[in-house]
Amino acid sequence: MSQTGISFNGVDYAVDKHDYLLNLDDWNIELAQHIASLEQITMTDDHWEVVNFIREFYIEFNTSPAVRMLVKAVGKKLGAEKGNSRYLYSLFPKGPAKQATRIAGLPKPAKCI
Amino acid sequence: MMLLIATKSPFAKALPLPNKQSTLLLTQDAVLATNIAQLTLGFGQVYALADDVSARGLTADVALHIELIDYHKFVQLTLKHQPIVSW
Amino acid sequence: MKNLAVINSSAPYGNSGFRESIDLLLANASYDRPVALFFCGDGLYQLVANQNPDAINAKDITKMLGLLELYDIEDVYFCQHSLQQRNLAASSLIIAGSELTAEAWFEQLSQFDQVVNF
Numbered sequence: 001m002s003q004t005g006i007s008f009n010g011v012d013y014a015v016d017k018h019d020y021l022l023n024l025d026d027w028n029i030e031l032a033q034h035i036a037s038l039e040q041i042t043m044t045d046d047h048w049e050v051v052n053f054i055r056e057f058y059i060e061f062n063t064s065p066a067v068r069m070l071v072k073a074v075g076k077k078l079g080a081e082k083g084n085s086r087y088l089y090s091l092f093p094k095g096p097a098k099q100a101t102r103i104a105g106l107p108k109p110a111k112c113i
Numbered sequence: 114m115m116l117l118i119a120t121k122s123p124f125a126k127a128l129p130l131p132n133k134q135s136t137l138l139l140t141q142d143a144v145l146a147t148n149i150a151q152l153t154l155g156f157g158q159v160y161a162l163a164d165d166v167s168a169r170g171l172t173a174d175v176a177l178h179i180e181l182i183d184y185h186k187f188v189q190l191t192l193k194h195q196p197i198v199s200w
Numbered sequence: 201m202k203n204l205a206v207i208n209s210s211a212p213y214g215n216s217g218f219r220e221s222i223d224l225l226l227a228n229a230s231y232d233r234p235v236a237l238f239f240c241g242d243g244l245y246q247l248v249a250n251q252n253p254d255a256i257n258a259k260d261i262t263k264m265l266g267l268l269e270l271y272d273i274e275d276v277y278f279c280q281h282s283l284q285q286r287n288l289a290a291s292s293l294i295i296a297g298s299e300l301t302a303e304a305w306f307e308q309l310s311q312f313d314q315v316v317n318f
Contacts, residue, residue: 062263130302
């Protein structure tokens with residue numbers, strides 16, 4: 001992915017080479033919505049549930065979950081009907097871990113599809 | 114029987130603790146342990162790669178319980194042991 | 201399915217071995233492969249409480265150990281002799297595990313099909 005940066009409300013945010021926010025503390029709900037729009041995603045409660053979950057996950061475990069770990073963790077926390085890749089891909093078609101971590105303002109998971 | 118393959122100097126990284134369940138093979142810098150018998154007493158068996166010992170000039174001082182082997186025997190050991198653990 | 205043992209025998213921060221060992225463990229566990237975690241020698245220092253990796257600009261990998269529960273990884277083994285040599289107590293380490301004599305620790309390890317040492 002070529003880096004295009006994230007600009008919002010006149011602020012250029014620091015990003016890594018994959019266009020993920022560098023600073024966890026830059027994140028806020030409006031910015032998340034803006035990043036979602038860059039990913040062509042309209043945020044619903046279901047999206048927020050996953051994005052908030054993934055942020056809590058990162059803060060607790062200090063790692064961005066790759067997709068299998070995300071599926072497992074979501075299943076444990078939110079139930080089996082959400083802890084499967086079909087559901088998560090329906091929310092984040094280009095890869096749940098990849099897109100949800102970007103919207104959540106976290107680093108890209110290592111070796112992530 | 115487990116095969117422990119040590120590669121680092123015993124002064125840089127502690128060798129595995131002696132245990133009768135394991136065969137120990139000293140290679141590369143781990144052969145620096147060959148002239149200090151007490152470091153490797155207590156394993157099921159102890160081998161050292163002769164070329165690595167010779168390269169470092171230690172052949173004459175190898176402890177009596179350590180058998181020097183060639184690459185062919187090295188391969189045989191890996192075939193006869195399970196699991197193989199790099200150390 | 202072949203089971204897998206992951207050993208940590210090296211001290212923290214000198215290399216990225218601990219991070220890699222946990223990644224390897226979790227990647228395998230996520231495919232429901234039976235796995236276990238072994239600690240001996242300086243590897244026990246990975247589990248000392250109150251580490252402050254920020255002080256040397258290192259990442260806090262110990263937080264990832266919380267993931268062991270998520271993956272139901274319960275088989276953790278400490279070498280008792282290594283603990284005693286280093287004046288460490290199993291009870292003060294940040295995860296729970298079984299404390300085994302050196303002989304028993306290697307006996308346990310020999311039950312595994314594949315072993316990777318970090």
